[in-house]
Every structure is written in structure tokens, then in C-alpha cells.
Amino acid sequence: MRTIDQASRRARLLAGISVATVALGAVAPASAQDVAPSEDIIVTGVRASLSSAQSIKRNSDVIVDSIVAEDIGKLPDRNVAEALQRITGIQIQRSFGEGSSVSIRGLSQVRTEVNGRDVFTANGGRTLSLEDVPSELLAGVDVYKNPSADQIEGGIGGLINLRTRKPFDFDGFKASASASINYYDLYGKSKPQANLLLSDRWNTGIGEIGVMVDFAYQKTAFRQDQISSQPFYELDQTLGANGTPNDPADYAVASGLGRLGQDTYLPHGVGIGQYLGDRRRLGIDAAIQWKPTETLLFTGEYVRSDYKFQYGDYSFFAYTGDNPITPDYTQRFTFDDDGNFRSGTFANVPIDSNTSLERRKSVTNDFSLNVKWNPTGNLTVNGDLQYIRGTTDGQRSIVILHSNAERLYQVVGSGVPTMDILPDNDPANGNGSVTDVANYAPLGGGYLDHIERSVGKEYAGRLDAEYKFDGGFLRSISAGLRYTDRSAVTDSSTYAYYGTTALADNLYEVHPFRGDLYRGYQGVPDGGVFFSRGVVLDYDATRQALAPYVSDAQRQSLLDGVSYVPSDRNTQGEKTYTAYGLAKFDFEDAGFPLDGNIGLRVIKTKVSTDGFIVQTPQVIVGGQPGNGPISYVGLGVNSNYTKALPSLNLRYHFSDKLQLRLAASKGLTRPDFSQLNPNINIVEFNSGSGLRTASSGNPFLKPLEAKQFDASLEWYFSQTGSLYGAAFYKKVDGFIANITSTETYDFGNGPFNVDVTRPLNGDNGKIKGFEIGGNTFFDFLPGLLSGFGVQANFTYVDSKAPSPDAADNEGNKLTVPLELLSKYSYNLIGFYDKGPLSARVAYNWRSKYVVTTRGNGSGNLPIFNDARGQLDASITYTVTPNFALTLDGVNLTNTENRTYYGIASRPQSNVLNDRRVSLTARLTY
Known part of the structure; x- marks a missing residue:
């Protein structure tokens, strides 16, 4: 066993902090703040950010990975979620071409913070939607995988802390501005982006004062093209005891296809989706710091995230839903060896031609005040107050036109699906009817209307103290108290439906598909007839335009718009x-190179939930049973629980470059507020022979708890060079799953049963895996070649968790991994940083994963996402020390995203998104 002398370890720590401070333009991590830095090592660009991220990982008390901005307003990726995907163990989900959410080591229950405090988007959940935040506001992002007791609970997957800058991070006056133009090639549109930071600090008669304002604006566009197949259903060819078919219709279809006695699976149609939309992000970070004495520091900060999202789409479906589909037996059919x-x-085949609008506006305002007091060299006291308020408003409206496909020709397989609609009279001519308004107007259509609003508030306060000892093995003791009071109010209307008759000619439009959709793909119809997209993008104008064509x-209800009923609200x-x-x-x-921390966090949680039971009793009218008047019965539930979360973090130094970390802790994640929603709609009258059904949340849900163990071996062979390997194991108790059970109700006419589906704390799950990675610059190469570097990592995650919803076509239960978890993922990133030139090429890949165990519109089948890789790149030229130009591209390989029903031979959708190319000019003084 090799021991390390104290001077060697201190020198290593100081070198890491020095690089980190220069690269971040910010205060070093908490574990290293109180050590005076040595002479600065000046590095910039990619090399600086890599050095800083490495020093944070190396010197932290816990297992953490970091991303550091290469310059003010310049994270390695424009989107926070996309930047996070470069970290080992993180996988992201994309929404309309952009990263939107993350999972850490297979778990999506991730806590998000800004500067170590709560932050959330008001949407019924608990975390921040990462797509809401302009990345230009951030100095860096830290990902904690096994946190210690002094960190706020809430994420069994891990904790993501977004770090902003403060005025005292800079020596004096600082100004930075950038402007970008972003081009989206599938949509064919360009959008602007800008960032401005101003900061200064002054010595005054009342102490030193610093002020900083950071403003970020983004406007982005997106287009998403999708060609999809409807779920596959097996033809029932079984015979009853008397020898007659159990399903005569399916038996007749199998006979007509010549497939009696052979497994046969038919899709019930196809669909096309073209989504055209935009996003707008506005971010503000304003901070003021006041240091009246050497021992006292006040920091006040306001962070605002203002996000708008909108799209209007053309969706074209030829499908039968759950109803049988009828083959044209005169045409040739082919099947694979398994009967697909x-x-x-x-x-x-019935046609629905939809034009829709979806909007979301989310605003989060975060006010905080922090006081740091050092009454002695050994004692530090921190006080923190926070108020946060978030709102989200959403709209969804869909105008539907009906038609009929006389002949639907369909091809599915490993490539992009083919769908073509042919008229009866001339199958070779094709598509004559699909773009003719006369084939839509007589069948009329409909309109679906939905609105929602969420408001979240939180008051939080904490007091922390740390006392450092001058000698001995016990280096410090910390303790703290924290209080939060959070509320969530959600209003969500049911979808109102209005049947429409034939519309005026000026409300129709013909939208082309063939030659335009999917980058010129030919295996689709010429186009379709739709309600005018120009009108549907104006929510009020849509209702006004449709009013003459409803009953x-x-x-009047349509003109007034959707209104909320009592049961639309839950609190x-x-x-x-x-x-x-x-x-x-x-x-x-004592000559033993081991350090670490041990702690305990105890939390008492009190939850109150309010909603309604919507009761519709059965009445007899004219001797016939029917539905009586609706009543709303208030429902309130209070619950509480107390949890103790121990943690232990150990670090053993084999040498000044090689260290081993061991960590064990217990964590929790509380249920989303939407899962606690108690609202339920119960109807007593049962008009058919089927069971009464209902769905609801569960106000009695308990948090998920995880026992987690980590081991990490890390070798730091230079300031920008390291290799590491980590293994992890998590045992999660109380996975939440939707379970259907029979409940009994009585409205005065006697008891009756209802099959109610609710989220319940279910069985336990296990997640285990390992990570390996490393990074280095090739400084040993001569001249310009020494500017090259590489970063690579690989993650393996295996999970076993209950999935009661997963079933195949025949209703057999399936064993599937955790949703949104790929077993394998890797990143491969090449760098160049020398002189005025800095460049990066990054490839991210993940293996297949379960999107959902039972998808909407999937025939209740699990949906898998196929393996996917994406290439991004950027190059920066520093013209002067104060001026630089950056060219970057996203999705350069034009990656297709593919999903399928259970097995790859039953495709669900093929999706293409934009490639984005951006040019940025950046000034810094």
C-alpha cells in the first residue's frame, strides 16, 4: 500500500482548482472553495472546459460528472439535455428533434436544481423541463450520481444542478454578447438567437458590491415527418366445440387470404404526420452580491425561464382502429415467416384528415437570497431563502375531416412504410380521389377542443453550518435544517367534441405529400384535403370559422370556448x-490515504390532496334506465410520512493520480402531483354488457425508495487526461404502476362494481451496470497535431422491474426493461484545440429501448424505439482575443428514428427531423 504525503495531495488539489476557476469564470466547487488557489494556468476553449470538468470530478467529495461552458454563453451543445447526453450513464429523450428529458443510469426519476435550489416546470411533475432553459445562461452543469446527506433529496436516478454565474466570479467589469442564425433544413427556415451578459463590481463605503445581468433569447423552428403503421392484430382462426369459428369474420379473412391454419397478423391501417412548429426561449439571470466585511457575503438572484412551444400539423390516417380491416382478395398479399x-x-378503409394546433407556454420565476457568514476561520454559516412560482398554459385543438380510401395499398418491413390510396375505377392511375374536396365534404367531420393550466408555488428556507477542525481525522461537521411549502393547482378540461357538416370551400386546403414528405419519398399519396392550417393556428379564429357548421x-358552446367544470381541477x-x-x-x-463523509438526512413530508368524485346516478325515465343529473362530491385526503436517508462516501488514494471511490446511500423520489390526482368519474348506468370502468390517480401513493451502491476507479494522468470505470447497483422499492381493481360504489340505488385503474406502489426493481470512459489531448504529438484530443465513454445498464401493463397481441404478459432505458449507450467525441482554432465532432449512440409498455393507439402493445445514433459537430475560430466565430451542426447524419410494436418485424413509425446548421458571432470583454 502506497501512502501520499500531504504536500503532494494539496498541490494536486490546488492545480485542479486553478484550472477550474479560470475555465468557469466562477467559484470552484464547494468541496474546494476554501483553499487559496496557486498561480493560474491559463487555458481556453475546449481544453479549458475539459480541464475544469475533470477537476470538479476529481476533487469532489461525492461521485459527480460535470459539463463546463467553453466560454460565456457557450455550452458544448445548444440544448441542455443534448449537452447532458455526453455524460457517462445519461440517456436522453427527444421531442420534435430536440433533447427534452434525461434518465441517469436507467432511471428517469431525476432531480433538477438551479444553484443547489429547487426548480420546476408547472406541469403536474416535480422537475424542470430541460428544454425550457436557454443554455447560454449556464456556466456549467453537475450530475451527482450518489449524493451525500447535505444535498436535497428527490431523485433516485440522480441530481442535475444547473449553475449560473455571479458578479463576484469575475475580477471586474465583464461584457459578453453573441448572436446566432440557425437554419433548419427540413423546414427550410432560419431563426435568430442572442445572448448578452454584463457584470461589474465596485468597492464602496459600505463594502464591495457586484451586479450581473445575463439575458438569453432563442427562436427555433422544427419540422418532423412521420410515416406510421397501425397496430398488428392476429386473425382468430380457432374453432369452437361444435366446429364453427369463434370469430367468423377473422376466419373468413384468413380463408380469403389462403392462410387457414397459419399465424396471420394484419395491421389496421397507416398514417402520415407532418408537424411544423417553433419554440421561443427567453431567459434572464440577474444577480447582486454585497460583501460588507471579509466575513459576510449576501447574494440575491432572480432567474426567469420563459418558454413557448407551438406546432400545427397535417395528420392523415387510413385506418379502422379496433374494427376489422377488409383485404382486397384480388390483389397479392405477402407475409414473413412468422405471419406478419x-x-x-x-x-x-376510413380516412381521417386532421389539422391541429398544440401550444404550451411555461414561465418559471425564481427569487433567492443567500447569506454566507464566516465568524471564524473554522465556522461557516449559510442561510438561504427562496420563492419560486411557475405557470403553464396549454391548448390542443383538432379539426377532423372524414373520407374513404377505396383501395389502400400498404407495404411494411425494415424500411420506410409505403402507403398509397387508389380509386376503384383505375388502380394504376392512383390518388385521384385523395386530393378531391368532393370526397371529404359529404362525410363532414368534427372538432376536438382542450385547454389546461397549471400553477405551482414554493417557499423554501434552509440554514446550514459547518465547523472545520484544525487537526485529527475528523475534518469537519456539518448540520442543517430545511423547510418547504409547495402547492400545485392543475386545471385540465376534458376534450369537447363538436360534429361538423361540410365546410365552405375557402376553409379547405390541399396539402402535398409525394415529393415533399420525408425528403422526397415517393411511397405516399399525392396529398390530402385538410382544414386550413392558417386558420387552425389561430385558436379563436378556428372556433369562429367552424361555428356555422355545428348543430x-x-x-354557442363552441363560440364561448371550453370552460372548466369542478372535476377538471385538482390541488x-x-x-x-x-x-x-x-x-x-x-x-x-495517520498515514492512511482514505477520506470521505458519512451523514444522515431525515425528512418528514405532509401531503394534502383535493379533488372531486363525479357521480352520475341511474334514473328511470319512461320505464327505461338512463343517466341522471351529474353531481360533484368534494374529496380531500391528507397523508404524511417520515424517511431517513443515510449516506456514506469513501475515497482511497492509491497515488496522487489514482483513486477509488465507494459510495452507499438511500434515496427517494416522491410521486408526481399528477399521479396524486384523486378525481374520478363514476357512472352508475351500464348500457351494455361490459364492465363499468374508470381511471383516477392515487392520493395515498408513497415515494419510491432506492438503496444504491457505487464503486468508481479513477486515474488522472494529466490536467486534461483521465480514465475511469464505475459499477453501480440500485434496488428500488415501490415502483409505481397502473393497476386495475374492482371498487364498489352506491349512489342510493344499491351497490355496483367499477373496474378502476389507479397508480399503485408495486413490486421492487433492480438496476445494475457499469460505466467506462476517458479523455485526453495528445500533447505528446508534435506541433499542430498536439491540438487533437478524444473523449469516449460507454454505459451498460440492466434492469428488472415490474411491468404489469405489458402484453402481446394475445394478451400474454411480457417481461420488458424499464421504460426509456437502453441497455447499451456510448459517446465518441473528437476535439481539436490549438491556437485560434477549436473544433469538436461528437457521436452519440444508444441501443433499443421501451418507449411505453402500453401505448396510446398501439392496440395496448408495448412500443420499442430502435437503436439510434446522431452526429453533431462544431468549429470555432478566434479572430481576436475578444471576437470568435462558431459554425456548428446538429443531426448531420440525418438520423431516422424508428419505433415498432414489440418485435422489429411489426413497425410502428419512421420519423425524420431537421438538420440544423448555425453560425454564431461572439464578443467578450
Whole structure:
């Protein structure tokens, strides 16, 4: 066993902090703040950000990975989620071409913070939607994979802390501005982007004062093209005891196809989606710092995230839903060896041609005040107050036109699906009817309307103290108290439906598909007839335009717009009371190179939930049963629980470059507020022979708890060079799953049963895996070649968790991994940083994963996402020390995203998104 002398370890720590401070333009991590830096090592660009991220990982008390901005307003990726995908163990989900959410080591239950405080998007959840935040506001992002007791609970997957800058991070006056133009090639549009930071600090008669304002604006566009197949259903060819078919219709289809006695799976149609939209992000970070004495520091900060999202789409479906589909037996059909449909023609398939609008506006305002007091060299006291308010408003409206496909020709397989609609009279001519308004107007259509609004508020306060000892193995003791009072109010209307008759000619438009959709793909119809997209993008104008074409009884309701009924609202309140203690130790003075911390965090949580039971009793009218008047019965539930979360972090130094970390802790994640929603709609009258059904949330849900263990071996062979390997194991208790059970109700006419689906805390799950990675610059190469570098990592995650919803076509239960978890993923990034030139090429890949165990519109089948890789790149030329130009591109390989129903031979959708190319000019003084 090799021991390390104290001077060597201190020198290593100081070198890492020095690089980190220069690269970040910010205060070093908390574990290293109180050590005076040595002479600065000046590095810039990619090399600086890599050095800083490495020093944070190396010197942290816990297992953490970091991303550091290469310059003010310049994270390696424009989108926070996309930047995070470069970190080992993180996988992201994309929404309309952009990263939107992340999972860490297979778990999507991730806590998000800004500067170590709560932050959230008001949407019924608990975390921040990462797509809401302009990345230009951030100095860096830290990902904690096994946190210590002094960190706020809430993420069994991990904790993501977004770090902003402060005025005292800079020596004096600082100004930075950037402007970008972004081009989206599939949509064919360009959008602007800008960032401005101004900061200064002054010595005054009342102490030193610093002020900083950081403003970021982004406007982006997107287009997403999608060609999809409807779910595959097996033809029932079984015979009853008397020898007759159990399903005569399916038996007749199998006979007509010549497939009696053979497994046969038919899709029930196809669809096209073309989504055209834009996003707008506005971010503000304003901070003021006041240091009246050498021992006292006040920091006040306001962070605002203002996000708008909108799209209007053309969706074209030829499908039968759960109803049988009829083959054209005169045409050739092909199947694979397992009986899955590959090609053929169907007759008289209904068409829905939809034009829709979806909007979301989310605003989060975060006010905070922090006081740091050092009454002695050994004692530090921190006080922190926060108020946060978030709102989200959403709209969804869909105008539907009906038609009929006389002949639907369909091909599915490993490539992009083919769908073509042919008229009866001349199958070779094709598509004559699909773009003719006369084939839509007689069948009329409909309009679906939905609105929602969420408001979230939180008051939080905490007090922390740390006392450092001058000698001995016990280096410090920390303790703290925290209180939060959070509320969430959600209004979400049911979808109102209005039937429409034939519209005026000026409300129709013909939208082309063939030659335009999917980058010129030919295997689609010429186009379709739609309600005018120009009108549907104006929510009020849509209702005004449709009013003459709905029934007299519905007209006024349509003009007034959707309104909320009592049961559309649910309210949650949550208070937490927290205390923690943490001891840091180091046995270096005793000749044993081991340090770490041990702690305990105890949290009491009180939850209040309010909603309604919507009761519709059965009445007898004219001797016939029917539905009576609706009543709303208030429902309130209070619950509480107390949890103790121990943690232990150890670090053993084999040498000044090689260290081993061991960590064990217990964590929790509380249920989303939407899962606690108690609202339920119960109807007593049962008009058919089927069971009464209903769905609801569950106000009695308990948090998920995880016991987690980590081991990490890290070798730091230079300031920008390291290799590491880590193994992890998590045992999660109380996975939440939707379970259907029978409940009994009585409205005065006697008891009756209802099959109610609710989220319940279910069985346990296990997640295990390992990570390997490393990075280095090739400084040993001569001249310009020494500017090259590489970063690579690989993650393996295996999970076993309950999935009660997963079933195949025949209703058999399936064993599937955790949703949104790929078993394998890797990043390969090449760098160049020398002189005025800095460049990066990054490839990210992940293996297949389960999107959902039972998808909407999937025939209740699990949906898988196929393996996917994406290439991004950027190059920066520093013209002068104060001026630089950056050219970057995203999705350069034009990656296709593919999903399928259970097995790859049953495709669900093929999706293409934009390639983005951006040019940025950046000034810094």
C-alpha cells in the first residue's frame, strides 16, 4: 500500500482548482472553495472546459460528472439535455428533434436544481423541463450520481444542478454578447438567437458590491415527418366445440387470404404526420452580491425561464382502429415467416384528415437570497431563502375531416412504410380521389377542443453550518435544517367534441405529400384535403370559422370556448421538514490515504390532496334506465410520512493520480402531483354488457425508495487526461404502476362494481451496470497535431422491474426493461484545440429501448424505439482575443428514428427531423 504525503495531495488539489476557476469564470466547487488557489494556468476553449470538468470530478467529495461552458454563453451543445447526453450513464429523450428529458443510469426519476435550489416546470411533475432553459445562461452543469446527506433529496436516478454565474466570479467589469442564425433544413427556415451578459463590481463605503445581468433569447423552428403503421392484430382462426369459428369474420379473412391454419397478423391501417412548429426561449439571470466585511457575503438572484412551444400539423390516417380491416382478395398479399403482414391492398378503409394546433407556454420565476457568514476561520454559516412560482398554459385543438380510401395499398418491413390510396375505377392511375374536396365534404367531420393550466408555488428556507477542525481525522461537521411549502393547482378540461357538416370551400386546403414528405419519398399519396392550417393556428379564429357548421345546440358552446367544470381541477399541497448531519473525515495524517463523509438526512413530508368524485346516478325515465343529473362530491385526503436517508462516501488514494471511490446511500423520489390526482368519474348506468370502468390517480401513493451502491476507479494522468470505470447497483422499492381493481360504489340505488385503474406502489426493481470512459489531448504529438484530443465513454445498464401493463397481441404478459432505458449507450467525441482554432465532432449512440409498455393507439402493445445514433459537430475560430466565430451542426447524419410494436418485424413509425446548421458571432470583454 502506497501512502501520499500531504504536500503532494494539496498541490494536486490546488492545480485542479486553478484550472477550474479560470475555465468557469466562477467559484470552484464547494468541496474546494476554501483553499487559496496557486498561480493560474491559463487555458481556453475546449481544453479549458475539459480541464475544469475533470477537476470538479476529481476533487469532489461525492461521485459527480460535470459539463463546463467553453466560454460565456457557450455550452458544448445548444440544448441542455443534448449537452447532458455526453455524460457517462445519461440517456436522453427527444421531442420534435430536440433533447427534452434525461434518465441517469436507467432511471428517469431525476432531480433538477438551479444553484443547489429547487426548480420546476408547472406541469403536474416535480422537475424542470430541460428544454425550457436557454443554455447560454449556464456556466456549467453537475450530475451527482450518489449524493451525500447535505444535498436535497428527490431523485433516485440522480441530481442535475444547473449553475449560473455571479458578479463576484469575475475580477471586474465583464461584457459578453453573441448572436446566432440557425437554419433548419427540413423546414427550410432560419431563426435568430442572442445572448448578452454584463457584470461589474465596485468597492464602496459600505463594502464591495457586484451586479450581473445575463439575458438569453432563442427562436427555433422544427419540422418532423412521420410515416406510421397501425397496430398488428392476429386473425382468430380457432374453432369452437361444435366446429364453427369463434370469430367468423377473422376466419373468413384468413380463408380469403389462403392462410387457414397459419399465424396471420394484419395491421389496421397507416398514417402520415407532418408537424411544423417553433419554440421561443427567453431567459434572464440577474444577480447582486454585497460583501460588507471579509466575513459576510449576501447574494440575491432572480432567474426567469420563459418558454413557448407551438406546432400545427397535417395528420392523415387510413385506418379502422379496433374494427376489422377488409383485404382486397384480388390483389397479392405477402407475409414473413412468422405471419406478419408485409404487403397487400385493403378495401374501403376510413380516412381521417386532421389539422391541429398544440401550444404550451411555461414561465418559471425564481427569487433567492443567500447569506454566507464566516465568524471564524473554522465556522461557516449559510442561510438561504427562496420563492419560486411557475405557470403553464396549454391548448390542443383538432379539426377532423372524414373520407374513404377505396383501395389502400400498404407495404411494411425494415424500411420506410409505403402507403398509397387508389380509386376503384383505375388502380394504376392512383390518388385521384385523395386530393378531391368532393370526397371529404359529404362525410363532414368534427372538432376536438382542450385547454389546461397549471400553477405551482414554493417557499423554501434552509440554514446550514459547518465547523472545520484544525487537526485529527475528523475534518469537519456539518448540520442543517430545511423547510418547504409547495402547492400545485392543475386545471385540465376534458376534450369537447363538436360534429361538423361540410365546410365552405375557402376553409379547405390541399396539402402535398409525394415529393415533399420525408425528403422526397415517393411511397405516399399525392396529398390530402385538410382544414386550413392558417386558420387552425389561430385558436379563436378556428372556433369562429367552424361555428356555422355545428348543430344549433352546440354553436354557442363552441363560440364561448371550453370552460372548466369542478372535476377538471385538482390541488396538492406539500410541506417538508428536513434535518441532516454530515461528518467529513480524512486519515491522511495517520498515514492512511482514505477520506470521505458519512451523514444522515431525515425528512418528514405532509401531503394534502383535493379533488372531486363525479357521480352520475341511474334514473328511470319512461320505464327505461338512463343517466341522471351529474353531481360533484368534494374529496380531500391528507397523508404524511417520515424517511431517513443515510449516506456514506469513501475515497482511497492509491497515488496522487489514482483513486477509488465507494459510495452507499438511500434515496427517494416522491410521486408526481399528477399521479396524486384523486378525481374520478363514476357512472352508475351500464348500457351494455361490459364492465363499468374508470381511471383516477392515487392520493395515498408513497415515494419510491432506492438503496444504491457505487464503486468508481479513477486515474488522472494529466490536467486534461483521465480514465475511469464505475459499477453501480440500485434496488428500488415501490415502483409505481397502473393497476386495475374492482371498487364498489352506491349512489342510493344499491351497490355496483367499477373496474378502476389507479397508480399503485408495486413490486421492487433492480438496476445494475457499469460505466467506462476517458479523455485526453495528445500533447505528446508534435506541433499542430498536439491540438487533437478524444473523449469516449460507454454505459451498460440492466434492469428488472415490474411491468404489469405489458402484453402481446394475445394478451400474454411480457417481461420488458424499464421504460426509456437502453441497455447499451456510448459517446465518441473528437476535439481539436490549438491556437485560434477549436473544433469538436461528437457521436452519440444508444441501443433499443421501451418507449411505453402500453401505448396510446398501439392496440395496448408495448412500443420499442430502435437503436439510434446522431452526429453533431462544431468549429470555432478566434479572430481576436475578444471576437470568435462558431459554425456548428446538429443531426448531420440525418438520423431516422424508428419505433415498432414489440418485435422489429411489426413497425410502428419512421420519423425524420431537421438538420440544423448555425453560425454564431461572439464578443467578450
